[in-house]
Structure formats: structure tokens, C-alpha cells
Amino acid sequence: MNTQAPSSATLGADLRALRKARGLTLSEIAARLGRSVGWLSQVERDMSEPSISDLRQIAGCLGVPMSMLFAHAAAPAEEQGYVVRAGARRPMGSGEEGLIEELLSPDLTDDFEMVHSTFAPQSRMQTPANRPTQEVGYMLSGRLELTIGGRQFSVGPGDSFRIRHEPYQWANPHDEPAVAVWVIAPPVY
Structure with a gap:
């Protein structure tokens, strides 16, 4: 079926x-x-x-x-649940906030999910988030300003960060995109 x-x-x-x-x-x-x-x-x-x-x-x-x-492009039967091809990921959201996210996980049946996030230059999270999750982010490129639990941090390529059941907000006040990979548990998308 x-x-x-x-x-x-x-x-x-x-x-x-x-x-x-x-x-x-x-x-x-x-x-x-x-x-x-x-x-x-x-x-x-x-x-x-x-x-x-x-x-x-x-x-x-x-x-x-x-x-x-979010619909995902159909993967060949032998790859479903195992592989997500770069061209098969569907961007989530319009980018209106300056954020485009793509699900890297093959599905949401694990205890966590991986998300690829691109933060546009001069963008800012419109509404702070406070999710019942544990999240770890790893910066691939660019710089991001984070407020986690009331503390402010600036992170760049190679830096990682963690958010545990805390309110957080991001901003990219810089002139280049910032790209990060997030691991979120439990899955929220």
C-alpha cells in the first residue's frame, strides 16, 4: 500500500x-x-x-x-528511511523571517531530528521560541547572535551551542548568510 x-x-x-x-x-x-x-x-x-x-x-x-x-520528494524504495538526497529536501517556510529550514533526517521515527538552517543576512527571529526540547546546533558558516535563557552569545563557523528547554531567539545582523545544522530531540517538525 x-x-x-x-x-x-x-x-x-x-x-x-x-x-x-x-x-x-x-x-x-x-x-x-x-x-x-x-x-x-x-x-x-x-x-x-x-x-x-x-x-x-x-x-x-x-x-x-x-x-x-511538509511533503518530501519521493526517494527510491531502497533509499527510503535511509538516505535524503540534497536535491530531494523541500525548504520549509517562505523565508519571510529570513530563515529557510530543510529536514536532513530521512523521517521522524527517531528520538531526534536533524535540520539544515540558513539564516539570511540582516534577519531576526520574529517570536522567541520556548520548546520542550533539547537542541544542539553546529555552525557551518557565517555568524549568528543567540539569546538562550537570557544569556547572549555570538557563534561562528565551527562553534556549537545547546538549548535545553529554555527560551531562545536568534539574529543574523551580518551581511552574509549564516548556516547551521541542528539536532533536536524530540522531533518538532
Whole structure:
């Protein structure tokens, strides 16, 4: 039995199907998000892409993990669950916040997930996060300013950092992208 969604499925179609399956109206979800019905309608019609923060809030409203909102390109049967090819990763979010994330893990059946994050120059996290997770990040390139549990840090290539059930926020006030790989437990996407 093939359990993969058809390749024609889009984020907007998935959101609309999840919303309708829960008996929720555009108005109800828009109100919970503090967004307009028009914006949410455009997202559902794939005319607008939500940011990572928007997707996190939408997933929360729909009661689903963020991973449910992201389709992955079909891998050959012998590679499924083992290998993720660079060209088969789907970017998550619009980049509106200046952050594009890609799932590096083959799936979310492990006790952790790996995520590739690219932080655009002059970008900043819109809303601080406080997740019930343990996270370790490793900087591949660029510089990132982090606030973790009220303490501020500047990290660059080769540096790593850890976040344990603490509020955190990131910023890239620099003129070049910052790229990091994160390991997050338990999986949140």
C-alpha cells in the first residue's frame, strides 16, 4: 500500500484539508492566528507562503506536528528511511523571517531530528521560541547572535551551542548568510 501523498499535493491543499477535517472555518483559524481571513485564504490557495513562525502557529491550531505540513520528494524504495538526497529536501517556510529550514533526517521515527538552517543576512527571529526540547546546533558558516535563557552569545563557523528547554531567539545582523545544522530531540517538525 502506498502511503505517500500524491506529488501534486501542495502545502495550501494540505492546510485546507486539515482545517476542513477538523470542522474549522477560515475565520476561526485566522482569529486564532491573529491574521486576516484573506491572508489565510491566500495561503490555502498557494498564493502566499507562510513563514516558519506562521507554520508553527498553524500546526498548533490544527493540532498536528509541523512535519505533517511538509511533503518530501519521493526517494527510491531502497533509499527510503535511509538516505535524503540534497536535491530531494523541500525548504520549509517562505523565508519571510529570513530563515529557510530543510529536514536532513530521512523521517521522524527517531528520538531526534536533524535540520539544515540558513539564516539570511540582516534577519531576526520574529517570536522567541520556548520548546520542550533539547537542541544542539553546529555552525557551518557565517555568524549568528543567540539569546538562550537570557544569556547572549555570538557563534561562528565551527562553534556549537545547546538549548535545553529554555527560551531562545536568534539574529543574523551580518551581511552574509549564516548556516547551521541542528539536532533536536524530540522531533518538532
